[in-house]
Amino acid sequence: MEQENKDNFLVPTSQFKESGIFEEFASYLLELSPTLFSKLRTGCVHDTTEVTADTSERGRIVELESEAGDTSENNSDEVDQWNEAMKMFFKSGNLSMPFEVFTNILKYPLTLFRKPAKVIYKPSKAYENILAHLIYLEDNGDFEQSDSYSNEMMEKYREKEDFDIVAGVTLRRAQCALYRNDLDTVRRLAREAHELAGRTRFPPVFHAQAFLIMSSVSRYRRKLGETKKYLDLAEQSFESGYSIEEFSHFHELYGSYLDIFLGISPKPDEQVKELALTSFTKMGEVGSQHSKARVNDKKRFYAMIKSARILLDSNSTFGRKQRTVTKHSVHLAAERLGVIKRELLGSVPRGSKIQFQLVESDLYFRQGKFEDAVELLKKSLVEAKEFGFKTEEPKITQRIQEIEHLVDKNINVIEQTLDERAESSNTSYDSETSQNEESDVFSSEYL
Secondary structure, eight states, X not given: OHHHHHHEEEOOHHHHHHHOHHHHHHHHHHHSXXXXXXXXXXXXXXXXXXXXXXXXXXXXXXXXXXXXXXXXXXXXXXXXXXXXXXXXXXXXXXXXXXXXXXXXXXXXXXXXXXXXXXXXXXXXXXXXXXXXXXXXXXXTTOHHHHHHXXXXXXHHHHHTTOHHHHHXXXXXXXXXXXXXXXXXXXXXXXXXXXXXXXXXXXXXXXXXXXXXXXXXXXXXXXXXXXXXXXXXXXXXXXXXXXXXXXXXXXXXXXXXXXXXXXXXXXXXXXXXXXXXXXXXXXXXXXXXXXXXXXXXXXXXXHHHHHHHHHHHTOSSHHHHHHOOBOHHHHHHHHHHHHHHHHHTGGGOOHHHHHHHHHHHHHHHHHHTOHHHHHHHHHHHHHHXXXXXXXXXXXXXXXXXXXXHTOSOTTSSSBOSSOOGGGGOOOOOOOXXXXXXXXXXXXXXXXX
């Protein structure tokens, strides 16, 4: 009898039934992979607290998968039989459980058996240093040096079979090509990175980055339906885990996607505008959690830049030429640019300064300071050509032409009486500039 009680310890079912914790725990166990499931038998419970995944601390989820895999290889038949028995036990609805399982549960808070928290991926020190150097070169327009350095790192770490770095550098090469408006190369490199992701320590993070790169290509080509598909795929990948830097980047790109809709809308859509501003706010908030100044300062900078551009309704010819903005919106945009000037502008790289100058020229335009706007735009055009930021050249040229050919210099500046909320539009946007082209959206086995 004593042995029977030891083998089959009755759980205090009334308490579990009232709280629902037991059902949640059973559901959780049934979702575990066989290798992780087997670890409960030996007292090693799946840690669902927020974890990291780097070279020194790969994260409990990754670590347990490795440990459990080793165990299952050595004793696979026994593990499989035990796993199957446990799954049948929970599926049967029987609220008693083996004594050894229950004693293991008592060692840990029951909150550990709730849905796993997201894993925050942190790169190794070597990866972080390489990443920081490549981003510095790209942001300052040193593209040839960036190409040379990335090729060197790819060769070095491919030999070492460190595919986190190989995939990460491939993604940076894609971003570098995006700055130079070489979209075909961007697509090719994004696909390469997506394939390499399967060999990294945490594939969903690298899959998400590849999807974000592809969303930018689609957005540049004004394929908005395809842009949304890639953003959705990235978001699904981030459900498993994320890096702070890339999750912040996701919010940035989602806000930029919404900004495109604002540009093509015949009337200001307050709902879309607020969603875009919220995305950029989240971008800054997530970025501020990063321990490196190169990330949190940059994300804060671009969150304010892009928010100011939304407020000025300046990201499209239609918005600049056909719509006015309120004095309050202009005031809010000026405040954001003022903060950047005081706190951040002195330390930002060349590319970021050009971006700031573009938005500042938009502010001058809305304030009716047309000569100041044109002068700043011409300065930005020279710098964009000098440093190789080819994606910016057509934008700057178009703005200069618009201002220089204004017939009535009193229009499209500030509307003092416009109630923007009354002008909100219910227009539905499902826009795809090339409806006849076959979609090249690729998916992931990890989704």
